[in-house]
Amino acid sequence: MLKVLIITYYWPPAGGPGVQRWLKFVKYFRDFDIEPIVYVPENPTYAIEDKSLHSEIPEGLTVLKKPIFEPYKFAQFFSKKDTKTISKGIITNTGKQSFIQKLLLYVRGNFFIPDARKYWVNPSVKYLKKYLSENKIDTIITTGPPHSIHLIGKELKNRLNVNWIADFRDPWTTIGYHDKLKLTKRSSSRHKTLEKEVLTNADHITVTSFTTKKEFEQITHQPISVITNGYDFEKIEKTKVDEQFTVSHIGSLLSGRNPINLWKALYELTKERSDFAAMFQLQLVGAVSEDVLASIKEAGLSNFLKLQGYVSHKEAIKIQRSSQVLLLIEIDSEETKCIIPGKLFEYIVSKRPVLAIGPKDADISKLIAETNSGHFFEYHEGRDIKSQILQYFKFFEEGKLVSNVSNIEKYSRRELTKSMSEVIKKVND
Known part of the structure; x- marks a missing residue:
């Protein structure tokens, strides 16, 4: 040995x-x-x-x-x-x-x-x-x-x-x-x-x-x-998916991870659709920079925001599995194309749809496509982001919002x- x-x-x-x-x-x-x-x-x-x-x-x-x-x-x-x-x-x-x-x-x-x-x-x-x-x-x-x-x-x-x-x-x-x-x-x-x-x-x-x-x-x-x-096979009790339309980000949100077009799209949906406003919750788990919080407030989303702070790894897994949609946000720069955070794999195995936003040609976009685990957008694609969230919400209302992942075994x-x-x-x- x-x-x-x-x-x-x-x-x-x-x-x-x-x-x-x-x-x-x-x-x-x-x-x-x-x-x-x-x-x-x-x-x-x-x-x-x-x-x-x-x-x-x-x-x-x-x-x-x-x-x-x-x-x-x-x-x-x-x-x-x-x-x-x-x-x-x-x-x-x-x-x-x-x-x-x-x-x-x-x-x-x-x-x-x-x-x-x-x-x-x-x-x-x-x-x-x-x-x-x-x-x-x-x-x-x-x-x-x-x-x-x-x-x-x-x-x-x-x-x-x-x-x-x-x-x-x-x-x-x-x-x-x-x-x-x-x-x-x-x-x-x-x-x-x-x-x-x-x-x-x-x-x-x-x-x-x-x-x-x-x-x-x-x-x-x-x-x-x-x-x-x-990802690992975490031994936690079976988790029930939220009854609200929770869109969750787990992990630190640095100042550079601040997708203004996402906040804008979410706000517009709360104004255009009363059913969306009644069910939507933006859940941030972990450390969040003041810049990001200020942008969310400025976008008009304060009443929909739930701040969790840091939680244990097991609790984070529970939140991932119970959320309706999982956010993955990377800084919009050439230097961050290479970042593949560990939580992406935990997101994927949670079998909840991933909505990822990051720089052009980011490595995370290839992995999301390979595993059929969600959708990736660049920061400027505000309309497309809005359309995808609305599509997720319609599936949620129909009780059909799931992630049919594949090709994940090699990432255990x-x-x-x-x-x-x-x-x-x-x-x-």
Whole structure:
């Protein structure tokens, strides 16, 4: 049985999407003759927590821990609210940023390269170098963001020549918020240098989207595999679908995820159709930026809005299965074409129709079409979005609103773990 050391920042009790990918891989690795060992921070600062995820950790798993120094703790002295908001990835539009927000972003981008967890790199390298010399480990895997985790892998590779897989849940220098960090030319160059060093030194690179693979192929000749996020078979009680026409978004809504034409279409339907107004509810579950809330209010949808805040992963699954329509909104930019959020797969397996809005040629549009799970629109397609919502509503009134999904089996977490196991075994050949 191969032994694999997984180096990650996010681990239970961390909540949100960052923890799901490797928690699920670890859950199924033993089915494919791989024994995982996980290395995580001892005292991390997680923006959101979900203690229910502890139950997903396999019995007898070895989890190594080392303390981490978190600068975010000190930044809270300036503004606890702004620090927590930025750590969640919610960055206010440039024109509305306070002085504190601008300062925090400038410091984050230029003093903490590649990110604020950089101070965990050296102590981790020292600790893991000793651990690896005393224990037989076949491969190490680093997963980012935070991309400073990859620097641990790079140093261990340089010093011990271990097999190393670098897993990118998101891209590095082309991630949506990167250009908002107020980087100097020197800092921007430093990010790109580190990115290239990681991509050219790792033995194998795994990414979650087809666009990211194409992007990285311009930087490195090392092998790259696309292993998307996916869905698991969650053991929760059977959920009844809402009697109201609930249109739900689960997860963070950043300032850039603000589809004005969607809000406008929904408002027009409430004015044009009294039956729609009587049954419609817009449900947002998770952190929502002030910019998005202001746009919804300005569109006249305040009376139809239900804000849930952050909920546990199991509760999120229940909401997905009970909603009539599920919203997937991605930032309208070239950089976000590659984003395939893990919740898309959970949306798909919930068998509720997905209404997705994002940039032209987004990878999510291909997946939605492949799985017959809903409809994708670009931001400017207001009339088409309105027509589709009205079509969904008519099916809802007739009791026929369902999603006849197909071709989803390969996106189960177990099948994806099989794919990751094959990469690991290839690296060890």
